[in-house]
Every structure is written in structure tokens, then in C-alpha cells.
Amino acid sequence: MRQSVLAILALIVTATGAWAHSKAEETTPANETIVTSVEAIEMRFDDPMRVTAITLTGPIGDVSIERETGMDAVTEFRALPAAELPDGAYTVDWRGLSADGHPMQGTFVFTIAD
Amino acid sequence: MEGLAPIDGWAIASIGAKAAGYGAALLAMGGPLFVLAFPSASADVRQLARKVAAIAALIGISVLALRFGIRAARISGMGLPGAVDPMMLGFVWDSPLGVAAIWRVAGGVLVVAVLIRGVVGLGAGLIGALLIAVSYTSVGHSLGDPRWLLALLLTVHLLAAAFWIGALAPLRHAAGQPAGAVLLHRFGNVASVMVALLVIVGLIFAWLMTGSLSALISTAYGWALLAKLGVVAGLMTLAAVNKWQLVPALASGEPTAAPRLRRSIQIEAVAVLLILIVTATLTSITTPPVNL
Numbered sequence: 086m087r088q089s090v091l092a093i094l095a096l097i098v099t100a101t102g103a104w105a106h107s108k109a110e111e112t113t114p115a116n117e118t119i120v121t122s123v124e125a126i127e128m129r130f131d132d133p134m135r136v137t138a139i140t141l142t143g144p145i146g147d148v149s150i151e152r153e154t155g156m157d158a159v160t161e162f163r164a165l166p167a168a169e170l171p172d173g174a175y176t177v178d179w180r181g182l183s184a185d186g187h188p189m190q191g192t193f194v195f196t197i198a199d
Numbered sequence: 200m201e202g203l204a205p206i207d208g209w210a211i212a213s214i215g216a217k218a219a220g221y222g223a224a225l226l227a228m229g230g231p232l233f234v235l236a237f238p239s240a241s242a243d244v245r246q247l248a249r250k251v252a253a254i255a256a257l258i259g260i261s262v263l264a265l266r267f268g269i270r271a272a273r274i275s276g277m278g279l280p281g282a283v284d285p286m287m288l289g290f291v292w293d294s295p296l297g298v299a300a301i302w303r304v305a306g307g308v309l310v311v312a313v314l315i316r317g318v319v320g321l322g323a324g325l326i327g328a329l330l331i332a333v334s335y336t337s338v339g340h341s342l343g344d345p346r347w348l349l350a351l352l353l354t355v356h357l358l359a360a361a362f363w364i365g366a367l368a369p370l371r372h373a374a375g376q377p378a379g380a381v382l383l384h385r386f387g388n389v390a391s392v393m394v395a396l397l398v399i400v401g402l403i404f405a406w407l408m409t410g411s412l413s414a415l416i417s418t419a420y421g422w423a424l425l426a427k428l429g430v431v432a433g434l435m436t437l438a439a440v441n442k443w444q445l446v447p448a449l450a451s452g453e454p455t456a457a458p459r460l461r462r463s464i465q466i467e468a469v470a471v472l473l474i475l476i477v478t479a480t481l482t483s484i485t486t487p488p489v490n491l
Contacts, residue, residue, distance in 0.1 A: 138276035
């Protein structure tokens, strides 16, 4: 009896959600940083994320970016700006579907300056 | 506060639709359970239980379609046009919600068959109820580890909740009937066991999701959970008053007991509605502390 109680307690204590909500752990450029140039927009997730929509807004409105990552669920997402980005403040807005089926969204900002 | 997702109009629509889906699913599952548990209830009370379950099952299927649209709109970032975008709908279909939808629709169709009187109808309805409950284990937070335990806890939790919620309308109807007191007394006895089960598995699930007491007040999930427990405590109090005061009063032939009991059951229904909204909020826009 005592053993099974301990086993259940151990199970409870070690229970961690391995899946659940994957979140954007790291981005390139990192959130709220100032960079001199941007080669690519990257996001890394701790669990596979299907990024369903992504927009980049710059000083003069929406900037076109090309997805290098397709529509599959990934832990590393990458998109490239179609042209060189001029100096200014940028916002990346993304939507996605996490592995457990929850709709996810996120935003990060960065500034390009010399 | 940690673990709160951005809230926009679509997130609110999604919470509303999810709560409606929970209500429909619980009523659909509860009807066959009522018919199974109370074979001696009067024919019209049993028929009401069957009808409520069948209508709820059909509503549940339409709500599911609506939820697909809302989810597609949310992940598309395009607003309303995203709700009918074939590619976005395809992604939702490929997600765990798609798997859940297959089980839930199959369960709903079987629950409608509970309208057929007799063993065949009841058997179909019970299998349907089980399929609907199991469909919820293929989405969301119950996909965490230990998966089999979370799935089992959730299935038991849903069936126990369904037993209670599905009984409200038939019991309210029975309160006005001569033989009503006997049924209400029997329900009280079965419900005390079911509710204890409901609360115990709910608390174990909550503990697996939060992992610490401090997470209750430091996370959005914890606060939503506390709000849910608050309404549940109110509902239990009401149920206890019914069981120990109003039902005995009804049995002893007190004339005011029936209307008071009916009103009390109506208030219980409102409390249930609140619980469903809080639960939908909990499972939609907050992240369990163990996943933070």
C-alpha cells in the first residue's frame, strides 16, 4: 500500500507537460534589440509549432517576407525578407497551431540602426 | 501574472463556443446515464432525459462546426475570411481537434439513438456518451504526461459531471410529480458518490496541472481554477440544501417544497453555466503552470 502511494506521489511530482503549449523560446533578431542588419527572421519553439501566419511590419508598413519553412510543424522557423530592410522599428506578428491543438500567437519587436 | 494568452474578439468567441460545446456534450452524455441509473423513474421523466440528450447532441455537432471556423480564423490572422479558408480549416482538421471531432460526432449520433426506447437505444446512447467523453482526451492539456492517467481522470470527471448536469432537467420536471420525491431521494444518494468522485478526480487533475500551491496565486491558470472551485463550492452547498432539506420536505408532503426545489435546480443550472464558462476560459487562454 505504502509503495503504491509513493509510486503515485512520484508520478505526480515528476509529471511535467512535455507537449502542451509550445512557445517561441528564442527569436532572431531577439525581442527588443537593436541590430545593424537582418538576414533572416527566425523563431525557435520548444515543441513543434505549425506557423500558420506571419507578418513583418516596418517603418513604412507591411514588409514582404518569404517563408523558408513551409507550412509543416517545426521547432525552428525561418523566413527571409524579400529585400534589404531599411533602418527603423519592426514588429513580427505570428499565429500558429501548437502540437496539442491550441491556437497560439506571439509578437516580437526589433530596431534596425547603424 | 504568468501564462495568460492575448485576448481578442476571436479568443472570446472561442471561449463562448467552447463553453456551449461543453454544455451540449455534458447534457448529451448525461441523458443516457440518467436513463440507465433510474429505470424506475416515470415514463415522461425518462422521455424528457432522452429528448434533452438528443437535442443537445445535435447542438453539440453544430457547435463543433462553428468551433472549426473560429479556430481557423484565429490561426489565419485574417479574421472572418480565415474561418472559411480551406487551407486553415485543413490545418485545424489535421490538429488534435480533428481527431476529437470524429469521436465527438460519432458519439453525438449514437446519443441521438437513445430516442429509440429499450435496450438498443440505451446501449447506443451509453456508447455515444463514452465516445464523447473520450474525445476530450485527445485535445488540450490532457495530452501532457502522464497521458494515460490524465485521460482516465478526464473521462471519469466528464462522465460524473454529465450524470449530474444531465439529471437537472428531468429532476426539475419530477419535482412536481407525486412519485418525484422517491426519484429525487435516490438521485441524492447516487449523486453524493458521483460528486465526490467528480471533485476528487478534478483535484488530482488540477494538482498535476499546477504542481504547487504558490502557482494558484501566481498564474492566470491558478486564478481561473480558484474561480471555478469557488462556483463549484456554491453549487455543492445548494445541492446539499436540496438533499438534506428540500427533498425530505417534498417527501413529507410540504406544499412549498416543490416550487422551492424547482427554483433551486434552476439556480444550480446557472451555476453550472458559470462553471462551464470559467472552464472554457481555463482551457483556452491560460497555460497550466507545469507547462510554463
